[in-house]
Amino acid sequence: MDFSLNDEQRMLDETVSRVIREEYGFEQRRGFAGEPDGFSAANWSLFAELGLLAIPFAEENGGFGGGGVELMIVQRAFGRGLVLEPYLASVVLGGGLVEQLGSPAQRERLLSPLLAGKSRLALAWAEPEGRYDHLAVATRAERDSDGYRLSGLKAVVLHGDSADRLLVTARTAGGPTGRAGLSVFLVDSAQPGVGVRGYATIDGLRAAEIRLDDVRVGADALLGPEGGAADALETVLTLGCAALCAEAVGVMEAACELTLDYLKTRQQFGAPIGRFQALQHRMVDMRIALEQAQSMAIFAACSLGLPGAERDRRIAAAKVVIGNSGRFVAEQAIQLHGGMGMTDEAMVSHLAKRLVMIDHHLGDVDHHLGRFVALSD
Incomplete structure (x- = not known):
């Protein structure tokens, strides 16, 4: 089989490789790690300007319609430079879930600023006792008069301490490990009841423990159908x-x-x-x-x-x-x-x-x- 890149893919490879080569030396990276969020805000804006944040998203959502190969090109170059910016956490996982579950209005509201580098998302899916099982969710979302109340604990949320909004998995029905009853909610990380404890991981990136203590969100915070997010x-x-x-x-x-x-x-x-x-x-x-x-x-x-x-x-x-x-x-x-x-x-x-x-x-x-x-x- 022919695994050679086409012209557009080669241009993408040359662009992102040049950025990493020129802007992401080892000593530069050490400096970026010392910034308040643990990465370079200037680099994040540069990635947005170059269109790298838009690579994985469909054109109707403001993206470039890139597939697995385009994502591989970007991530491979990022690996060579040990990039600290939250591309995986915010674009691939957070933005990817919004594209999968969000309504047209939610996609417009959340993806436009993300692709412009003006906001960041984090996916809070893992829990302390769930290990790697994405269906092992004890966090609960209970209906109230005009929305939901969320309570639970999320572990190792990649770049959760610098995200503007969190995508939180929670149980609206069913048992602690079933596919049915799993929902996703958009939570503002600064709203009352949300506790964020950030820390550095051994590889120089950032993660956070997220505690939700009777956090109230509106009905419009639900992404996709209730109980159908698995x-x-x-x-x-x-x-x-x-x-x-x-x-x-x-x-x-x-x-x-x-x-x-x-x-x-x-x-x-x-x-x-x-x-x-x-x-x-x-x-x-x-x-x-x-x-x-x-x-x-x-x-x-x-x-x-x-x-x-x-x-x-x-x-x-x-x-x-x-x-x-x-x-x-x-x-x-x-x-x-x-x-x-x-x-x-x-x-x-x-x-x-x-x-x-x-x-x-x-x-x-x-x-x-x-x-x-x-x-x-």
């Missing part, structure tokens, strides 16, 4: 997994390049350590793992348009392979760098941390291996 949520989380797979490939590419450069320059016994055959073999093993990951990222990107069960099975397989490959590359890169590979001043340590977190985001290897087995029966 399918849309699964679609968006699967899209997020494909995006993470592509990002992991970018991170692995950067790790392999840094490690090869180090082997060529580090001297021992009067020669570059890259001349030692044992280290050459380990470098080759890293490249083999990278090639496997690249193939699976393409496989995931090209599977997004398939029917639900087959799509989920394929992307679960990709998440497993890329999770294993990412950890292998991270471990080898650090070991080949020696002790300096663990220091905060070495970019390779940040690449390794990001690969570990990518494995855990939206389900780790064990979780997706179980999903793949279940979907293959």
Whole structure:
């Protein structure tokens, strides 16, 4: 099969790669991490100006109608630069769910400022005891006279501490793990009853614990039909997994390049350590793992348009392979760098941390291996 990019895709690749190369050096990234929101507001505006925030959305919603390949191109470049901005959290997950569930009026109200870089969304779906099960939702939404009252706790909400609005999954009916009765509500993060505790994750990004204490929202805060959000949520989380797979490939590419450069320059016994055959073999093993990951990222990107069960099975397989490959590359890169590979001043340590977190985001290897087995029966 021909996996070469078309002209528009090549232009996108050149544009986003140039931005990362010129505007996202390692020292620049360290500076961005120190800003109030943990990322660069100027870069977020630049991404909007270049149309990167509009890539995944349909044209009727103000987007460019990009598919899995276009998302893969952007995320792969972002992985190479270890981008801190909330593209996955706000655009892919938050904006993606609005596009899936929102009414025309809600899409216009929420997506227009998002695509312009003037607002940010965060998807609050995970709960402390739910692990990676998106249907394990104990948060409740009870009807009152003119809307709903929400109570519950959400865990590890990516960039939840800097989002203007939260998309919260809650039970309007049914048991704690059933598909029926799962709804999504739009919640202003600053309104009474919403508690936000933000923190840094080990890879330099941000997340938050969100507490909802009898939070009152209007009827217009409900996205989609009451109790019918499960399918849309699964679609968006699967899209997020494909995006993470592509990002992991970018991170692995950067790790392999840094490690090869180090082997060529580090001297021992009067020669570059890259001349030692044992280290050459380990470098080759890293490249083999990278090639496997690249193939699976393409496989995931090209599977997004398939029917639900087959799509989920394929992307679960990709998440497993890329999770294993990412950890292998991270471990080898650090070991080949020696002790300096663990220091905060070495970019390779940040690449390794990001690969570990990518494995855990939206389900780790064990979780997706179980999903793949279940979907293959």
